[in-house]
Amino acid sequence: MKQPGSMPGLEELGRVRLSENFFMRDFLYSEISNFFGIPNIPHYPEVAVQAGTQLCEQLLEPLRSAFGHVAIRSAYRSAEVNAYGNKHGHNCASNEANFADHIWDYRDANGCLGATACVVLPWFSDRYQDEGDWQRLAWWIHDHLPYNSLCFFPKLWAVNVNWREHPERRIDSYAAPKGVLTKPGMANHGGLHSEFYEGLPAAPKGISGECQ
Numbered sequence: 099m100k101q102p103g104s105m106p107g108l109e110e111l112g113r114v115r116l117s118e119n120f121f122m123r124d125f126l127y128s129e130i131s132n133f134f135g136i137p138n139i140p141h142y143p144e145v146a147v148q149a150g151t152q153l154c155e156q157l158l159e160p161l162r163s164a165f166g167h168v169a170i171r172s173a174y175r176s177a178e179v180n181a182y183g184n185k186h187g188h189n190c191a192s193n194e195a196n197f198a199d200h201i202w203d204y205r206d207a208n209g210c211l212g213a214t215a216c217v218v219l220p221w222f223s224d225r226y227q228d229e230g231d232w233q234r235l236a237w238w239i240h241d242h243l244p245y246n247s248l249c250f251f252p253k254l255w256a257v258n259v260n261w262r263e264h265p266e267r268r269i270d271s272y273a274a275p276k277g278v279l280t281k282p283g284m285a286n287h288g289g290l291h292s293e294f295y296e297g298l299p300a301a302p303k304g305i306s307g308e309c310q
Contacts, residue, residue, distance in 0.1 A: 099144040108139065114147055117154035119162055125150060125173035125215060130183045130190075138176045146174060146203040149213035153202075153261040157243055158215065161259075163302035165221045171256050173215040175200040198262055212246060212262030222298075223254040229274050231255065234298060236269050236279055237291035242301045 102108040112123030131138035140146040162168045175183070175190070180201055183190030190196065197204040198212030205211055222235050232250040235257070239245055246262035250271040268281040280287045 099147070101141055101143060102139055111140075111143055111147075116147065116151045117159050120150075120154040120158060122147060122150060124170055127170075128172070128175060128179055130188055131176075131179050134182060136176070136179050136182055138174065138179050140174070140176060140203040142203040145205075145211070146213075149198070149202040149211045149261070150174070152211070153213040153215060153259070157239075157245055157259050157261050158217070160243055160302050160305055161217070161219060161239075164299040165219045167220055169218040169220060171216040171218055173200070174202050174213070177201055177204065199260055206262070208264070210263040212260060214258050214260040216251075216256055216258045218254045218256045220254075226255070232257070232271060232273050233279060234295045236271075237294040238298050240267070240269060240280065241290055241292065241295075242305050 099111075100107075102111050112121065112126065114122040116122060116125075126138055128138045130136065158168055175196065177193050180190050180196050181193050182188075184192050190200070193201060193204075194207070198206035198210055199214045202213040219235070226232075226234060232255040235255060236248060236250065239248060239259075244261070244265060245259060245267065246265035247258070247260040247267075248269045249258040250269075250273050251257070252273040255273065266282065267287070269279040271277065271279060278284075
């Protein structure tokens with residue numbers, strides 16, 4: 099699959115089905131791209147599709163099965179879009195830091211494939227709005243899904259969900275209490291944490307137990 103060089107080519111890329119309920123087009127919207135006129139198109143579409151497929155199948159589909167609608171706030175960024183956002187203060191890390199993260203079509207420094215989507219789960223954000231409630235969802239994901247990293251934000255408990263080969267399994271937050279919730283080596287990293295997410299939906303069929 100080559101980088102789209104025409105409208106029909108871009109349409110074909112957008113129509114690639116990454117999983118049962120997600121298509122590539124769902125992840126290509128970017129305010130930076132739209133406002134500043136910078137194309138948000140992968141250099142290496144086949145790599146972006148491969149990474150995006152894993153993100154959707156391993157993480158977003160299970161979240162959708164458990165919580166309903168998954169609203170995508172930010173996802174794929176081309177290297178050009180991300181570099182512009184980083185240079186001009188639009189909350190984008192450097193390109194190198196975003197390889198295998200928001201830049202799906204480049205592997206990280208360790209050669210690992212990866213992809214990130216920032217999502218909101220309306221079912222969850224409508225019901226849990228007190229300080230620290232984001233931790234309920236964090237521990238649910240930690241116990242059930244093979245994520246690489248999660249980073250939570252205050253508004254609607256939006257969360258950057260990252261899938262990556264050889265996952266680290268680290269959770270950070272810009273929402274209070276800010277900082278690292280868990281990472282390898284911390285005493286709270288292993289075991290189950292069901293006491294923190296009582297009342298949340300059960301794991302989808304076929305997903306259960308400690309996801310370590």
